Amino acid sequence: MVKVRLWGTLRQWTDGQQDVDVEGQTFKQVLDNLSAAYPGLAPQIKRGVSLAVDGVIYRDAWFQPIAPGAEVVLMPFMKGG
Amino acid sequence: MKSIPVSTTINGDPVEFLCTPDEPLLDVLRNRLGLTGAKEGCGTGDCGACSVTVNGRLVCSCLVLGVEVEGAQIETIEGMAHGETLHPLQRHFIEKAALQCGVCTPGILVAAKSLLEKNASPTDEEVRYWLAGNLCRCTGYDKIIEAVQSAAAEMRGEV
Amino acid sequence: MALDDQKRAFKYVGTTPNRPDGVDKVTGKAQYGADITAPGMLMGAVLRSPHPHARIVSIDTSAAEAMPGVRAVVTGKDFPAVEDQGFADIGETCMARDKVLYDGHPVAAIAATTPAIAKAAIRAIKVEYAPLPHVTDVDEAMLPDAPVVLEGRALEHVPAGMSQNVTNTCEFGHGDLEAGFTKADLILERSFKVGAAHQGYIEPNACMASYAADGRADLYCCTQGHFFVRAVCSALMGMEASQLRVTASEIGGGFGGKTTVFVEPVALMLSKKSGRPVKLVMTRDEVFKATGPTVHASVDCKIGMTKDGRITAGDMTLRYSGGAWPSGTIEMGAQAGFAAYDMPAVRTLGWTALTNRPKEISYRAPGAPQAVYAVESLIDEMCQQLGLDPVETRLKNAARKGTLSSYGVTFDDIGMVATLEAAKAHPHWSAPLGPNQGRGIAAGFWFNFGGNTCVSLNINADGTASVTEGNPDIGGSRASISLMAAEELGIPYDNIRTIVADTASLGYNDNTDGSRVTFAVGLATIKAARAAIKVMCDRAAAMWGIDAEAVEWIDGAAVPAGPNAGKFPPMSLAEIAAMSFQTGGPIAGHHEVNVDGAGVSFGVHICDVEVDPETGHTLVTRYTVAQDAGKAVHPTYVEGQMQGGAVQGIGWALNEEYIYGRDGRLQNAGFLDYRIPVASDLPKIDTVILEIPNPGHPYGVRGVGETPIVPPLAAVTNAVSRAIGKRMYQVPMSPPRIMTTIKGK
Incomplete structure (x- = not known):
């Protein structure tokens, strides 16, 4: 199980929870399982999200391993100028 | 509009060209003579990227007509170095990192050279005011001022 | 790719050599977007809306088309519909379709034999507009009765009942706000306003497009990312990315503003319709009115x-x-x-x-x-x-x-x-x-940020190295990349030349944005150099007749790793390179990665x-x-x-x-x-x-x-x-x- 912290806007799709537990050992598994468990999150995940794992922001890294107990934070897909 | 023949001297070379009466010198240099070192940043005399000298006077070439330079002596960035030898200003601009994107650089070099011909020992403030007509968006001007001053010192024989 | 060593002593990184593009830039030789020309080239011009918000009733281009010297006219109808919403939005900023949405929105474009003819032809185009109410202030735009700019664009998490102008909302944070404010001795609440600033790059957006009759095209432009330009332009033109080669000119400032396209698809369409190369350069007025400032x-x-x-x-x-x-x-x-x-x-x-x-x-x-x-x-x-x-x-x-x-x-x-x-x-x-x-x-x-990055590094037979990367250099990055290659290879900075390659020469590179280039391209360069070093160590091992694992790379040379590996004097990069044709062929390293960890x-x-x-x-x-x-x-x-x-x-x-x-x-x-x-x-x-x-x-x-x-x-x-x-x-x-x-x- 991985605990994923969502940003506040997304709480409306998770019955008000900011932290949700999903299965998954990689970036993609976690996102796929999030979409499956909370279909309301699917459009945002499809548009693009980043995932911060223990403080490092990953943007498209499907195979990035996520250890149980890691700090996992869902973020919007980020870009700079 | 019918074109008019113009005879002039650019960087010491005799040059003849045809241009329409409403055609800016900048367009003549860039489009007719292949001298694309002068840049068009605004076309209204606000940015200085097109700076050249006409008979020793610093001008925005976007505000001078091609037909106005009949018989004139024009200096552009292309004439600043001699063969493989860069002008001290050019060398110090590279060494002091006085350029980032470099698009304002030809205009600033022409303007700075014109300043040092008039005033070999300018203060920083004088350099800043003289170059106030040359916009640079990358550097914040600091390293440009430093480069002009170190080139000026070298040209005065102090280094 | 984690930090090697906190206290590593650097030989080249941290020094301040001259940039490789310096001489070109102080002598006027460097070619920027508007400096590129081609034989038979036409000049483009764009007609723009004077209205902040209006329906386009009709566009009559017949008088312009009849003018001698006019070779092509383009309007929104020339571009195929695009499925990807992001690309479709970019396409509409380049050329309006049914509505104009801001003062300066492009409505039509001309390619003609001279700039003067192109400008005159623009004035000959007749557009009938039906003006609509407009809104230019964010607070006014959020009011329920504000004029609606675009309909149906709100994301699913925007609450119902708001103005259709409200397209997105987001909330971040943690902790108990009420408890926090209760602990405070002073609570202040203030309202602030920030104007929209433009990036203000000195070089106006410019490009030169050449579309051939067989469907291949070349595009030269000043951009922060020519791979993105290729992706969006090929989508908007309905062509395959492989058939569009984009070359980035030197870039006269971007600061984020050149991470998209404005004139490039229009020039490509004008070139396609005219069968000739077309240059399209914005005026400063156009840059302000019709490229993007920030929010x-x-x-x-x-x-x-x-x-x-x-x-x-x-x-x-x-x-x-x-x-x-x-x-x-x-x-x-x-x-x-x-x-x-x-x-x-x-x-x-x-x-x-x-x-x-x-x-x-x-x-x-x-x-x-x-x-x-x-x-x-x-x-x-x-x-x-x-x-x-x-x-x-x-x-x-x-x-x-x-x-x-x-x-x-x-x-x-x-x-x-x-x-x-x-x-x-x-x-x-x-x-x-x-x-x-x-x-x-x-x-x-x-x-x-990091992002998608490709670097190829070739060891030349004379003992120098060429680095090929794909990110336009907006502030000296070629120098920084060369410094990192020098550090890794152990050869002088002056023996390395870094160039920015076109879209046909490397895999995809994200834009020069997000403060990513020195970080991500540097990282890929270090890895590419390490790949080349591995090959050079293998070659040295083969020449010495020892195991490849028994060779390491120190200060620009292969050396036996430890006393058991054998006694051989260091073999320098130049020596290995000079014998490369005889020891297996040219030596190179490359690295492709989507970098994270900025x-x-x-x-x-x-x-x-x-x-x-x-x-x-x-x-x-x-x-x-x-x-x-x-x-x-x-x-x-x-x-x-x-x-x-x-x-x-x-x-x-x-x-x-x-x-x-x-x-x-x-x-x-x-x-x-x-x-x-x-x-x-x-x-x-x-x-x-x-x-x-x-x-x-x-x-x-x-x-x-x-x-x-x-x-x-x-x-x-x-x-x-x-x-x-x-x-x-x-x-x-x-x-x-x-x-x-x-x-x-």
Whole structure:
């Protein structure tokens, strides 16, 4: 199980929870399982999200391993100028 | 509009060209003579990227007509170095990192050279005011001022 | 790819050699977007809407088409429909379809044999418009009865019942706000406004397109990312990416503004229809009216603080508008606003609304300056009210390793405290001030990014190396990449040449943006060099007749690893390269990766101003920037980024904004009226580079380009507010606004 912290806007799709537990050992598994468990999150995940794992922001890294107990934070897909 | 023949001297070379009466010198240099070192940043005399000298006077070439330079002596960035030898200003601009994107650089070099011909020992403030007509968006001007001053010192024989 | 070694001694990285493109750029030889020509080339021109919002009833191009010398006319109808919404939006900024959405929106384009004919033909096009009500201010656009710019674009999480202009909302934060505010001795809530600033690059957008009858095309343009240009242009043209080769010219500034296309698809379509190369160059007026500035913003910020300066809670609502199309910039602003501080309770709520303005494009740390401005201004006002030192107060609340950030991530090694300490220790902070002068300080934060990156590194037979990368060089990156290749290979900087290749020569590279190039391209270069080194070690091992594993690379040469490997003198890169044809063929290394792990960066700026109480004119008299650069690869160029970014922020704080009239038209589309800082406006910009290694890069490099534009809005505001004895709540702080505040409204 991985605990994923969502940003506040997304709480409306998770019955008000900011932290949700999903299965998954990689970036993609976690996102796929999030979409499956909370279909309301699917459009945002499809548009693009980043995932911060223990403080490092990953943007498209499907195979990035996520250890149980890691700090996992869902973020919007980020870009700079 | 019918074109008019113009005879002039650019960087010491005799040059003849045809241009329409409403055609800016900048367009003549860039489009007719292949001298694309002068840049068009605004076309209204606000940015200085097109700076050249006409008979020793610093001008925005976007505000001078091609037909106005009949018989004139024009200096552009292309004439600043001699063969493989860069002008001290050019060398110090590279060494002091006085350029980032470099698009304002030809205009600033022409303007700075014109300043040092008039005033070999300018203060920083004088350099800043003289170059106030040359916009640079990358550097914040600091390293440009430093480069002009170190080139000026070298040209005065102090280094 | 983690940090090699915190205390590694560098030989080339950290030195300041001349850039490889320097001579071309000081002699006028460097070719920028408008400098490219081709045989038989036509010149393009664009007709633009004079209306901020109107339906296009009809376009009659017949008179223009009949003019001698006119070779092609293009309107929105020439472009196929595009499925991808992001690309479709970009396409519509390049050429309107049914509606025009801002003053300057392209409606038609001409290619003709001379610029004069193209301009005359533009005037011969007849467009009938049905004007619609317009809105150009974000707060007005959010009102329920505001004119609707685009329908049906709200994301699913936007509450029902709002104006259709509201397309996105986001909320970040943690902790119990109510409990936090209860602990505060002082709670202040203020509203701020930030004008839309343009990137102000000196080189107008320009390109030259050549579309051949067999469906292949070449495009030359000034861009921050030619691979993205290829992706969007091939989609808009309905062609395969492989058939469009894009070459990036030298680029005359971008700052985020050249991360998209405006003229490129139009030039390609004109070239396709005319069968000739077409050059299309924007005028400065067009650049201001019809390329993207950054968002304009309206912000409400509330902070609670104890008497001794501990922040107990922060709550902020941000309203951004990125013009006539949906924009995601609000999400970055809302995450960055409070990111510099350890906040027990924090919430940022963001909204985005459509307005009849051009489509926003990234501008250096997009979204962050607006949000951080509000936070840093309010903290300063609270310090004034509580009689606290603004540096000590920031130190007391500074985010550090282990802090839960306002955007949900726990920080690793970061430089906020070190940067504040550097500012505090700088002589500027304690220097005396004169009459009508004030001193402001502000911190800033930016994420920095990595992204898709490809590098090829070839070892030449003469013992030199060529590095091929795919990111346009906007500030000296070819020098920094060469330095890292030199460091890794162990050969002199001057023996390396780095070039930026076209889209046919490398795999995809993300844009030169997000402060990513020195970090990500540097990382890929180091890995490419290590791949080449592996080959060179193998070759040396084969020549010595020992195991490849028994060879290591030290200081530019293969050497036997340890006494058991055999006794051979070091074999230099040049020696191995000279024998490469005989030992297996040319030697190269390459690396392709989507890089993550860019470290966040913090900056603290100190600003002194003198305000003329008679006129409200502000002169910046002293300015100091302290910033964490990770490892500074080319320290002089790092300073240049810090100085340049700070000055852009100073311009934004004092002068720069888009001014729209009641008629919805842009009133200051030129450098005379949109005044960017000139040399005589400014003092020396002093810099302090801190080097807190980024654990996500082998040399510890962090991005540095964007952070320096984040603190100045508040640093200058705090200085002006202290100089005049009254707080300012809007940027830019034009003289009339300062006079209004001095006179007490």
